[in-house]
Amino acid sequence: MKGNDMRGFGQLLRVETRLYLRDVGTMLATVGLPTLVLVVLGLVPALRRPDPTFDGQTFVSYFAPSLLVVTVAVAGLNVLPTMLATYRERGVLRRLATTPASPAALLAAQLVITLAAIVASAVLLVVVGRLAFGVPLPRHPLGFAAAFVLGTAALLALGLLVAAVARTAKAAQALMAPLFLLIMFFGGVYLPRFLLPDLLVRIGDYTPPGVQALLDSWTGTPPQPLHLAIMTGIAVLAGAGAAKLFRWE
Amino acid sequence: MPVIEVTNLHKRYGDVVAVDDVSFTVEAGEIFGVLGPNGAGKTTTVECVAGLRVPDGGEVSVLGLDPRRDAAGLRERVGVQLQESQLPDRLRVGEALELFASFYRRPADPAKLMTELGLDEKRNTPYKKLSGGQKQRLSIALALVGDPEITILDELTTGLDPQARRVTWELIERIRDRGVTIILVTHFMEEAERLCDRLAVIDRGRVVAVDSPAGLVRRVAPTQRVRFRPSAEVDDRLFTELPEVTTVERTGGQVVVSGSGDVLHAVASVLARNQIVAADLRLEQSTLDDAFVELTGRRITE
Ligand SMILES: Nc1ncnc2c1ncn2[C@@H]1O[C@H](COP(=O)(O)OP(=O)(O)O)[C@@H](O)[C@H]1O
Ligand SMILES: [Mg+2]
Numbered sequence: 073m074k075g076n077d078m079r080g081f082g083q084l085l086r087v088e089t090r091l092y093l094r095d096v097g098t099m100l101a102t103v104g105l106p107t108l109v110l111v112v113l114g115l116v117p118a119l120r121r122p123d124p125t126f127d128g129q130t131f132v133s134y135f136a137p138s139l140l141v142v143t144v145a146v147a148g149l150n151v152l153p154t155m156l157a158t159y160r161e162r163g164v165l166r167r168l169a170t171t172p173a174s175p176a177a178l179l180a181a182q183l184v185i186t187l188a189a190i191v192a193s194a195v196l197l198v199v200v201g202r203l204a205f206g207v208p209l210p211r212h213p214l215g216f217a218a219a220f221v222l223g224t225a226a227l228l229a230l231g232l233l234v235a236a237v238a239r240t241a242k243a244a245q246a247l248m249a250p251l252f253l254l255i256m257f258f259g260g261v262y263l264p265r266f267l268l269p270d271l272l273v274r275i276g277d278y279t280p281p282g283v284q285a286l287l288d289s290w291t292g293t294p295p296q297p298l299h300l301a302i303m304t305g306i307a308v309l310a311g312a313g314a315a316k317l318f319r320w321e
Numbered sequence: 322m323p324v325i326e327v328t329n330l331h332k333r334y335g336d337v338v339a340v341d342d343v344s345f346t347v348e349a350g351e352i353f354g355v356l357g358p359n360g361a362g363k364t365t366t367v368e369c370v371a372g373l374r375v376p377d378g379g380e381v382s383v384l385g386l387d388p389r390r391d392a393a394g395l396r397e398r399v400g401v402q403l404q405e406s407q408l409p410d411r412l413r414v415g416e417a418l419e420l421f422a423s424f425y426r427r428p429a430d431p432a433k434l435m436t437e438l439g440l441d442e443k444r445n446t447p448y449k450k451l452s453g454g455q456k457q458r459l460s461i462a463l464a465l466v467g468d469p470e471i472t473i474l475d476e477l478t479t480g481l482d483p484q485a486r487r488v489t490w491e492l493i494e495r496i497r498d499r500g501v502t503i504i505l506v507t508h509f510m511e512e513a514e515r516l517c518d519r520l521a522v523i524d525r526g527r528v529v530a531v532d533s534p535a536g537l538v539r540r541v542a543p544t545q546r547v548r549f550r551p552s553a554e555v556d557d558r559l560f561t562e563l564p565e566v567t568t569v570e571r572t573g574g575q576v577v578v579s580g581s582g583d584v585l586h587a588v589a590s591v592l593a594r595n596q597i598v599a600a601d602l603r604l605e606q607s608t609l610d611d612a613f614v615e616l617t618g619r620r621i622t623e
Binding site (some may be wrong): 079080082083085090091094095159162163164166167169170171172173 | 371372373393396397399400401403405406407408411412416420421424425428463467531554
């Protein structure tokens with residue numbers, strides 16, 4: 073099936089955005105959840121005190137990058153692939169293919185919305201962290217932007233790869249669940265990383281979206297090139313695989 | 322001038338031959354039926370016509386164009402209602418129509434279509450909340466919103482109650498009256514008989530006949546069926562001996578004698594000779610159903 077042009081992209085983006093905003097539950101889970109966790113943690117006074125365990129940062133500051141992992145994982149590994157698999161399962165993509173609009177345009181619109189949700193969530197987290205709990209703004213903004221963009225790209229590409237091979241929304245979720253748990257675990261979401269054995273922490277450095285690069289750039293060290301290169305590699309490989317394997321039906 | 326020509330179409334999925342050898346032509350302005358049991362290859366055939374599937378063999382020409390090579394041009398001119406295709410749950414009726422209209426260069430007026438299809442009150446209703454009949458009407462509206470010259474409707478009334486089905490039939494007749502050529506895929510005899518100008522009967526991936534419904538009925542040896550309730554036990558052999566009779570069946574207390582020629586007279590004579598009275602005696606003529614059985618050797622099952 074042909075999907076190489078973008079006819080209908082603008083109209084689809086508008087309508088899909090409206091549908092996204094209508095689904096308040098999903099929207100709050102992607103955009104609001106990490107900030108909500110941050111607020112809950114920030115209400116505990118002990119977690120707002122600088123601590124030598126975290127190089128003199130507060131636990132809240134130390135944990136903030138892991139909350140970014142939550143956003144990217146929920147939006148990229150859960151919401152997006154489920155959405156695309158549902159559209160394919162219900163024949164929405166084929167139905168579009170019979171009109172002058174392209175099903176690829178729908179895919180692109182979904183990607184744009186997912187990115188927008190991730191960015192909105194990150195901005196909300198950084199701003200609330202700064203204003204309410206004195207979490208410093210990322211001290212190496214360029215490095216932070218690079219780590220965030222590449223890490224997000226790597227996870228989204230993985231999500232698209234799963235959406236490409238899963239035949240149904242159920243299958244997509246079944247494939248996604250273990251991946252999601254691993255990403256969250258290595259991202260230090262379940263157990264803060266200082267509690268993990270060193271080996272697991274090292275593995276986590278290279279697990280998308282790359283929580284160490286986020287933490288480094290947030291606290292002022294430039295992210296390590298190897299970390300960024302790995303994220304780029306995952307994004308390119310998984311993205312190419314998704315493009316090759318994606319089925320419209 | 323035919324607007325659609327399908328010649329020796331062949332399509333397989335792996336080892337499964339879905340369409341073996343299908344040929345037919347559709348004339349401008351007619352309702353052309355594609356009739357056959359489930360799994361016959363109807364959907365595959367029309368999806369090749371719509372350019373959604375690539376045939377493994379044969380030729381398809383739509384409005385003089387190739388559905389694959391000239392896909393972009395044909396999508397403006399052919400409206401499709403796919404079997405088993407749904408919309409996002411939260412999309413509202415009005416939004417769906419306006420969105421689809423925006424894809425076409427010269428769309429029909431979505432507001433007018435909504436009125437015509439009785440969807441005005443549902444304008445702000447999300448897809449999820451529509452009844453089966455309303456979903457089908459929306460699906461027809463979406464197939465028409467590009468103001469197409471041809472529309473393909475696949476199993477439009479499957480799953481609808483008889484009332485909603487009749488409403489849909491009237492709609493389809495009105496669409497034809499606007500000059501749109503319609504390919505109607507169905508496995509309902511009654512629907513084919515009522516709506517189609519001509520139809521292709523498809524069985525196991527092959528066309529077994531193309532004709533008008535009346536032509537198909539005429540084509541098979543005219544069957545006469547005499548149905549009655551005998552006043553006393555009667556031996557089947559009394560009837561099967563008759564040259565006019567081909568089969569004798571019993572359902573409940575009824576005897577059904579079928580054959581050709583003057584079956585009624587032959588049966589009446591036998592009954593009189595044996596002093597048997599026939600209650601509820603009825604004579605039935607052959608129908609499209611019989612034509613189908615004759616052509617394919619089996620009954621279409623729902
Ligand atoms: N996507 C597919 N993959 C594999 N087999 C298919 C597919 N679609 C249809 N078939 C098979 O092809 C045959 C014809 O199917 P179809 O064209 O849907 O028939 P109909 O519409 O008359 O019910 C059936 O045996 C069906 O199981
Ligand atoms: Mg079918």
